[in-house]
Amino acid sequence: MELLHAEVGLSQLSKAGEELCGDNVEVVRTATDTIIVISDGLGSGVKANILATLTTKIASSMLKRGIPLEDVVDTITATLPVCKQRKIAYSTFHIIKISDDGLATVVEFDCPSTFLKRNNHVIVFPTVEKVVGGKVIREGQLSLQENDMLVAVSDGVIHAGIGGLLKLGWGWQGIAQQLASESAKVINADSLSQQVIRCCQGYYLDKAGDDSTVVSVKIRRPLHLTILTGPPADRSYDQKVVKRFLQQPGKKVIAGGTTANIVSRVTSRPLKVNLDYHDPAIPPTGRIEGIDLVTEGVLTLNAAVDRLRSAGIGKQQDGASLLARMLLEADQINIIAGSAVNPAHQNPNFPVQINIKSQVLNQLLAVLKEKGKQVAIEWV
Numbered sequence: 001m002e003l004l005h006a007e008v009g010l011s012q013l014s015k016a017g018e019e020l021c022g023d024n025v026e027v028v029r030t031a032t033d034t035i036i037v038i039s040d041g042l043g044s045g046v047k048a049n050i051l052a053t054l055t056t057k058i059a060s061s062m063l064k065r066g067i068p069l070e071d072v073v074d075t076i077t078a079t080l081p082v083c084k085q086r087k088i089a090y091s092t093f094h095i096i097k098i099s100d101d102g103l104a105t106v107v108e109f110d111c112p113s114t115f116l117k118r119n120n121h122v123i124v125f126p127t128v129e130k131v132v133g134g135k136v137i138r139e140g141q142l143s144l145q146e147n148d149m150l151v152a153v154s155d156g157v158i159h160a161g162i163g164g165l166l167k168l169g170w171g172w173q174g175i176a177q178q179l180a181s182e183s184a185k186v187i188n189a190d191s192l193s194q195q196v197i198r199c200c201q202g203y204y205l206d207k208a209g210d211d212s213t214v215v216s217v218k219i220r221r222p223l224h225l226t227i228l229t230g231p232p233a234d235r236s237y238d239q240k241v242v243k244r245f246l247q248q249p250g251k252k253v254i255a256g257g258t259t260a261n262i263v264s265r266v267t268s269r270p271l272k273v274n275l276d277y278h279d280p281a282i283p284p285t286g287r288i289e290g291i292d293l294v295t296e297g298v299l300t301l302n303a304a305v306d307r308l309r310s311a312g313i314g315k316q317q318d319g320a321s322l323l324a325r326m327l328l329e330a331d332q333i334n335i336i337a338g339s340a341v342n343p344a345h346q347n348p349n350f351p352v353q354i355n356i357k358s359q360v361l362n363q364l365l366a367v368l369k370e371k372g373k374q375v376a377i378e379w380v
Contacts, residue, residue, distance in 0.1 A: 003100040004146065005222035005331045006034035008372075009189030011197035013156065013204075013212040015044040022048025023154045023213040026056035028064045029372045035063045036215060038094040040111065040154045044211055051091040055080065059093060069097070070132065073107060077133030094152050102145065102219060108138040112158050112172060115151040115179055116142070122176040125150065148219045149192065151179060156212030157196065161203030170203055189216040222374075224250025225330035229297055230338030230357060231258050232380045241380050242266040245336055246290070251326060256297030259338065260286055279318035293326060295319035302360045308367045333368060335377040337361055 014021040022044040026037045039055035041048030055076060062072045076093055095107040096114070106114050106125050114125035127140035144150075153175065162169035178199055182192060193216040200212050226248040232241050242263050245252065254260045264271040271294070272287045282303055283296035296319060303320035304327065307313050313324050327333060337357070361377060368375045 002221060004102045004144070004219050005100070006098040007189045007218040007220060007331075008034065008036060009191070009193040009216040009218075011190075011193035011214050013197055013201055013208045015156070015209065015211050016204075016207040018045045018211070020046055020049040021213070022052060022211040023156070024049065024052035024056045025213060025215060026060040027372065028060045029374070030064060031374075032100050033063075034098045034217075035060055036096040036152075036217065037063075038096075038111070038152055038154065038213060038215055040092045040156075040211065040213070042090045048091075048211065055091045055093050059095060063095070063097065069095070069105065069107065073109075073137060074133045077109070077135040077137075092154075096150060096152060096215075096217065098144065098150075098217065098219070102143050103141065104144050104150065105141050106139065106150075109135065112153055112155065113138070115149075115153075115176060117149040117151065117179055118145065118147075120180065122180045144219045146219055146221065149179075149189070150217040151175075151192070151196070152215045153196070154211065154213040156208065156210035157200050157214060159210055160200040160208075160212065162209070164205060165203050170200070189218040192216040192218075222331040223329060224248065224332050224334070225253065225326060226250065226334045226336065227253045227255055228259055228263070228336045229255040229301065229361075231256075231262055231340045233339045237380060238262050239266050241336065241338070248334060250332075251292040251330070252290075253293045253295070253323060253326065254288065254291055255295050255301055255323070257286075259297070260288060260294050263291070264288055277318075278316060279320070282318040282320050285319045285322065293319070293322055295323055298357050298360055301357075301364060305360065305363050305367055308364075308371070327368060327373070328371070330373065332374045333376075335361060335365075335375070337377060337379050339379045 008027050010025055012021050012023060022041045024039050028035045037056040037059040039052035041052035059072055059076055080090060092110040094111045097105045106127060116123050116125045125140060126142060127138035129136055129138055158169060158172060160170040182195060193214040196214045228245045232238060254263055260271050269289045274284045277284055283299060286294035288294055300319045304323040307320055307324040313321050365375050365377060
């Protein structure tokens, strides 16, 4: 059975007049789990942001190291200070942990209940109350199915419109109705979060009375991408490597002219080179039937790393931009790298950062892992 992927979308509003949002969200991925921690700091602005960030960092780092959930909750509840005047914690926490078999664990402390959308219906994610570290929390587990969605919101979303457009605020049921109305549409996690936060902003008349956060999680099949770059050290392995590359699930990319010629020869499919230079600094792309993208090798890979590190890729059509967008869309990325040495990569006139292909691939792995991708590289 193919494992499931948790697609996460986030959208936030800061309280009117504040530069920093007093809510904080941390998303970490391990080999088997997606862990989301949301915290709402007491008040707003810098102080609230610091308290919320402290909470999410403690929880996510402990969970990522495999520390049992009970110990994590106990540590957080023991660490969080309590406001002497209002007798409430300085920050709340909301933990969602989803394993790759679909098992979801939710822990809620002083935060709105989690929404579960399944088959066009929206209900409360089932939890039970328990006392941990002297504090009452809600905890529950449920096996999720493909296309299920979880939505978590901070108090600011629940209270949207209070005393204004909506006398008692938007409320949990009001949000549930909005989520249900969107359920018939084909929608991803990020779009759903943005849609809910736009409604929230509207109810606040564009002047949010509280920090507001929406986190959406969609359960779906993972999107695969395989990159073949560089010829094998032993030419006798060409056919075997190409056959294995073509058998991989999902989209396929060839990075390297020599590699593209090998695939063309083994498959008897012609390689056609596009003569349009969309960016003078990036070599043109090519085409091979059955391959989603064919690019030049090290120069293009290095430029794709730069684009992934930048704020936005835009809609450029050069090979590096096309590759970067495909990498961002994928969840699980497999790189098959030939270890044959290309003498051109040792040219002293080449920039230092592209002298060695392995350095570029290591940089690519690092930036993709920072973005929460599951990445593996295999040298042949």
